[in-house]
Amino acid sequence: DAKTTQPPSMDCAEGRAANLPCNHSTISGNEYVYWYRQIHSQGPQYIIHGLKNNETNEMASLIITEDRKSSTLILPHATLRDTAVYYCIVRADYNFNKFYFGSGTKLNVKP
Amino acid sequence: DTAVSQTPKYLVTQMGNDKSIKCEQNLGHDTMYWYKQDSKKFLKIMFSYNNKELIINETVPNRFSPKSPDKAHLNLHINSLELGDSAVYFCASSQDSGPGELFFGEGSRLTVL
Numbered sequence: 001d002a003k004t005t006q007p008p009s010m011d012c013a014e015g016r017a018a019n020l021p022c023n024h025s026t027i028s029g030n031e032y033v034y035w036y037r038q039i040h041s042q043g044p045q046y047i048i049h050g051l052k053n054n055e056t057n058e059m060a061s062l063i064i065t066e067d068r069k070s071s072t073l074i075l076p077h078a079t080l081r082d083t084a085v086y087y088c089i090v091r092a093d094y095n096f097n098k099f100y101f102g103s104g105t106k107l108n109v110k111p
Numbered sequence: 112d113t114a115v116s117q118t119p120k121y122l123v124t125q126m127g128n129d130k131s132i133k134c135e136q137n138l139g140h141d142t143m144y145w146y147k148q149d150s151k152k153f154l155k156i157m158f159s160y161n162n163k164e165l166i167i168n169e170t171v172p173n174r175f176s177p178k179s180p181d182k183a184h185l186n187l188h189i190n191s192l193e194l195g196d197s198a199v200y201f202c203a204s205s206q207d208s209g210p211g212e213l214f215f216g217e218g219s220r221l222t223v224l
Binding site for chain 1: 115144146152153154155156159167199201203212213214215216217218
């Protein structure tokens with residue numbers, strides 16, 4: 001599975017949009033992009049995933065570039081409870097068991 | 112009802128002891144996992160079971176033995192505990208079909224003294 005690169009930390013003001021980037025330049029055509037987050041030592045929580053098209057759900061939006069080499073997770077109105085480590089993972093559709101977590105981005109939402 | 116539940120949440124024990132952590136999922140998923148998160152917060156996959164069959168064993172010492180009595184349960188038994196085994200252990204499950212996202216338990220914090 002392709003590797004991902006994320007900034008180690010980011011700050012965001014409460015109420016503003018948080019845009020978390022992820023680089024996955026070696027992604028192949030059958031690999032999906034997944035985002036998870038971990039709030040202070042709780043179990044990681046699934047946020048969203050996508051293949052080619054942009055995706056939106058009640059938690060976030062996922063923007064994938066046309067060449068699929070990078071993506072951005074958008075939390076439209078960040079709250080203090082969104083402070084967490086956010087993990088970007090790529091996984092081939094046939095490797096359904098293999099989720100490998102990197103070091104993620106620590107998002108600090110500030111009042 | 113908790114979807115993926117682990118017991119115990121906290122476990123403090125002495126070096127050399129044997130301990131078990133239990134995991135149950137009520138989601139009807141086919142695949143279950145154990146992940147280890149060390150003090151540096153890296154989350155590493157240890158094992159994956161699909162319908163009670165071992166799929167992934169990520170070079171984990173054989174002191175760690177997963178056991179899956181049925182597809183809703185995946186227990187982790189650890190023999191001869193060492194200081195380096197201190198970590199938070201997360202159980203997870205996923206469905207084989209569809210997006211296959213992972214659902215995690217709340218973790219079991221193991222401290223070896």
